Amino acid sequence: MSPALSVNGLTVTLGRHQAAPKVIDDLSFDVGPGEILGMVGESGAGKSLTGQAILGLLDPPLHMAGGRIEVAGERIDGLSETAMRSWRGRRIGAVFQDPMTSLNPLLTIGRQLTETIRTHLPMNAASARERAIRLLSEVGVPAPEERMGAYPHMLSGGMRQRVVLALAFACDPMLVIADEPTTALDVSIQAQIVGLLRRMCRERGASVMLITHDMGVIAECADRVAVLYGGRLAEIGPADTLLREPAHPYTQGLMASIPDMRRRVDMLPQIPGSMPRVGGAPSGCAFHPRCSRATARCRAERPDLVGHGSCLAACWMPGDPSGFRPEATHAG
Amino acid sequence: MQDDVLLAVNNLTVRFDVSAPALKRLITRSPRRFVHAVEDVSFTVPRRSVFALVGESGCGKSTLARAVVGVERPTSGHVSLAGRRVSGFTTRAAERTWRSDVQMIFQDPQSSLNPRWRVGRSVAEPLRTHRMVAGRAEAVERVGALLEAVGLSSEDARRFPHQFSGGQRQRIAIARALSTRPALVVCDEPTSALDVSVQAQILNLMRRLQREFGLTYLLITHNFAVVAHMADHVGVMYLGRLVEQGPADVLLADPKHPYTRLLLDTVPDPARRGRAREPMKGEAPSPINPPVGCAFQQRCPLATARCAHERPVLRSAGRTAVACHAFEERRLPPWRTSIQPDLQSAEGSR
Ligand SMILES: Nc1ncnc2c1ncn2[C@@H]1O[C@H](COP(=O)(O)OP(=O)(O)OP(=O)(O)O)[C@@H](O)[C@H]1O
Numbered sequence: 107m108s109p110a111l112s113v114n115g116l117t118v119t120l121g122r123h124q125a126a127p128k129v130i131d132d133l134s135f136d137v138g139p140g141e142i143l144g145m146v147g148e149s150g151a152g153k154s155l156t157g158q159a160i161l162g163l164l165d166p167p168l169h170m171a172g173g174r175i176e177v178a179g180e181r182i183d184g185l186s187e188t189a190m191r192s193w194r195g196r197r198i199g200a201v202f203q204d205p206m207t208s209l210n211p212l213l214t215i216g217r218q219l220t221e222t223i224r225t226h227l228p229m230n231a232a233s234a235r236e237r238a239i240r241l242l243s244e245v246g247v248p249a250p251e252e253r254m255g256a257y258p259h260m261l262s263g264g265m266r267q268r269v270v271l272a273l274a275f276a277c278d279p280m281l282v283i284a285d286e287p288t289t290a291l292d293v294s295i296q297a298q299i300v301g302l303l304r305r306m307c308r309e310r311g312a313s314v315m316l317i318t319h320d321m322g323v324i325a326e327c328a329d330r331v332a333v334l335y336g337g338r339l340a341e342i343g344p345a346d347t348l349l350r351e352p353a354h355p356y357t358q359g360l361m362a363s364i365p366d367m368r369r370r371v372d373m374l375p376q377i378p379g380s381m382p383r384v385g386g387a388p389s390g391c392a393f394h395p396r397c398s399r400a401t402a403r404c405r406a407e408r409p410d411l412v413g414h415g416s417c418l419a420a421c422w423m424p425g426d427p428s429g430f431r432p433e434a435t436h437a438g
Numbered sequence: 439m440q441d442d443v444l445l446a447v448n449n450l451t452v453r454f455d456v457s458a459p460a461l462k463r464l465i466t467r468s469p470r471r472f473v474h475a476v477e478d479v480s481f482t483v484p485r486r487s488v489f490a491l492v493g494e495s496g497c498g499k500s501t502l503a504r505a506v507v508g509v510e511r512p513t514s515g516h517v518s519l520a521g522r523r524v525s526g527f528t529t530r531a532a533e534r535t536w537r538s539d540v541q542m543i544f545q546d547p548q549s550s551l552n553p554r555w556r557v558g559r560s561v562a563e564p565l566r567t568h569r570m571v572a573g574r575a576e577a578v579e580r581v582g583a584l585l586e587a588v589g590l591s592s593e594d595a596r597r598f599p600h601q602f603s604g605g606q607r608q609r610i611a612i613a614r615a616l617s618t619r620p621a622l623v624v625c626d627e628p629t630s631a632l633d634v635s636v637q638a639q640i641l642n643l644m645r646r647l648q649r650e651f652g653l654t655y656l657l658i659t660h661n662f663a664v665v666a667h668m669a670d671h672v673g674v675m676y677l678g679r680l681v682e683q684g685p686a687d688v689l690l691a692d693p694k695h696p697y698t699r700l701l702l703d704t705v706p707d708p709a710r711r712g713r714a715r716e717p718m719k720g721e722a723p724s725p726i727n728p729p730v731g732c733a734f735q736q737r738c739p740l741a742t743a744r745c746a747h748e749r750p751v752l753r754s755a756g757r758t759a760v761a762c763h764a765f766e767e768r769r770l771p772p773w774r775t776s777i778q779p780d781l782q783s784a785e786g787s788r
């Protein structure tokens with residue numbers, strides 16, 4: 107069985123000319139059938155652009171300069187906008203941070219759901235309506251029949267995101283791309299939406315690429331995790347291993363910098379500096395200016411992904427966190 | 439002990455009138471409507487400590503913060519800083535002293551930085567408003583020192599906000615807030631928009647500056663991990679009211695209000711793989727017509743008939759205070775022990 111999503115050598119540039127800076131640089135990963143792949147990385151790492159490239163939603167000056175994207179074994183990059191639109195509603199669902207990106211403020215949610223269903227599935231009005239009501243009740247919208255007539259502005263943020271999930275899953279997609287689906291929501295609502303996403307994915311056998319910068323959300327529901335840094339994969343592997351024994355110094359630093367409810371420390375271990383901007387990547391390993399393990403080789407040669415236990419890490423000296431002390435500096 | 443209280447919030451209530459225009463109300467016979475943003479909130483913050491306010495969106499945290507910095511007028515109750523009442527200043531000078539004593543940092547540093555101004559000008563602005571520098575040379579020097587204190591360089595004063603990352607912009611906002619040498623810094627979700635790695639840098643910076651300048655923080659956040667890391671005292675708000683408050687270590691180790699417990703249950707925990715969070719049912723009710731009785735009743739697993747008609751008041755519960763009938767009636771089940779903060783190491787760090 108081919109993976110639900112397969113991305114190979116994806117490269118996205120800012121502009122179309124030869125020397126255009128690379129925003130995504132030679133990115134490759136798969137999402138297995140029914141799997142939830144969590145994609146993490148700090149702001150500007152290229153998470154959203156990866157999602158947009160897959161959905162065929164890159165706007166100029168962003169340009170897919172190379173690579174291959176397959177969904178269930180079928181190549182979808184380079185398809186016409188019409189063909190892509192049909193893929194998007196039918197076999198790839200999308201959920202964004204702001205539910206209003208996916209909702210039309212002028213149409214009732216019932217109308218939006220039934221239109222999506224009827225555009226992509228051969229169904230008459232009555233059965234589309236029935237399906238819409240069932241979806242709303244599945245995503246936990248109370249009194250779904252009455253809510254069919256509601257406009258988006260009449261719903262709370264959490265309810266709107268539930269409706270967006272119903273839309274994303276409306277035509278039984280094989281892949282759902284969820285970009286920060288819970289970031290704008292309250293913690294108590296966040297937990298509801300994450301639980302819902304996981305349940306929908308399991309019950310309907312869809313694969314999910316879940317973009318978030320919240321490690322807690324990842325820990326809770328991802329099967330595998332991909333860590334992005336400066337438009338490249340720093341590390342990828344099973345969530346269990348990657349979160350417990352990260353191999354890449356960047357992942358190690360990230361995990362260490364999260365305050366721990368159970369152990370209070372005076373200063374949090376911090377990664378010094380910040381991620382390079384687009385076009386400003388240093389030579390060798392992009393992380394080397396911030397890495398306490400960096401050697402001459404790290405400064406000169408770019409590491410490729412290599413196996414380390416069950417993970418792959420782009421680092422000349424992966425693993426061995428015992429030799430790695432994220433500095434608990436007082437430098438602020 | 440009590441004499442070193444820096445900030446005292448006394449029975450603070452802030453309501454917003456959102457009624458329809460008078461004529462329309464008359465015709466439709468609709469009553470006046472008020473948003474009960476903050477209701478009868480009292481707490482004190484000792485000098486050089488950190489008081490964290492937690493609660494869901496819309497529970498009134500920012501409104502309370504604005505009342506503390508004096509930009510929101512209390513409907514009733516009052517705020518005082520080092521014994522001086524906020525609002526009702528008799529002289530401009532008194533108001534100025536007070537304003538320079540309290541500064542605020544926001545979630546979005548953009549809101550305190552003018553995008554068209556060089557960073558140095560933004561940082562120096564409060565100094566000028568409060569007439570705290572004599573001339574240009576002194577201002578430049580102070581700005582340089584402030585930027586260095588927050589981990590930037592004095593040359594950065596010449597750059598524009600868009601030339602900095604989100605974390606660096608938050609550093610600039612902090613430098614600006616510190617320029618008047620405030621005693622109290624009100625931080626409204628200072629790291630909520632930042633990545634964890636940047637959050638760690640900013641939290642460490644805040645702690646270092648607290649020591650260096652003897653600062654007191656009123657820290658607003660919805661992140662319990664941040665509370666556990668930073669706070670000495672915690673107040674949990676629900677629909678405008680404090681429902682539980684007390685020392686952070688005690689409150690986090692043994693929360694007593696069902697809302698605090700459920701909030702703690704929803705905290706995503708990277709160390710605990712695959713643990714399904716216990717999602718809290720439903721959503722918070724509207725602050726326009728807050729329910730009679732306990733505001734949390736619809737979402738509470740322990741609610742009874744009494745909760746539906748009688749509002750619980752804050753009562754002492756050992757070192758914390760809790761507003762819950764279930765607690766008062768001793769119906770509260772014991773709190774899980776598995777995720778208790780490691781208090782020994784917490785003590786060690788103080
Ligand atoms: N339309 C655009 N024009 C120029 N640069 C862009 C554009 N869109 C994105 N970028 C840049 O590409 C990089 C990757 O952006 P992307 O939105 O994918 O980041 P992200 O990982 O999703 O970050 P965040 O967590 O902030 O959402 C960023 O540095 C961003 O500034």
Ligand SMILES: Nc1ncnc2c1ncn2[C@@H]1O[C@H](COP(=O)(O)OP(=O)(O)OP(=O)(O)O)[C@@H](O)[C@H]1O
Binds near residue numbers: 456493
């Ligand atoms: N100027 C205003 N007029 C009317 N209602 C207001 C006004 N300011 C705030 N409110 C309402 O008061 C309540 C409390 O708002 P506040 O911004 O204090 O909440 P918050 O706890 O800071 O929430 P968040 O976490 O979303 O920032 C909300 O219901 C809000 O809609």
Ligand code: SF4
Binds near residue numbers: 739740764
């Ligand atoms: S007072 Fe009642 S409804 Fe409110 S939290 Fe306590 S038990 Fe629950």
Ligand SMILES: [Mg+2]
Binds near residue numbers: 153154155
């Ligand atoms: Mg993004």
Ligand SMILES: [Mg+2]
Binds near residue numbers: 499500501626
């Ligand atoms: Mg707020």
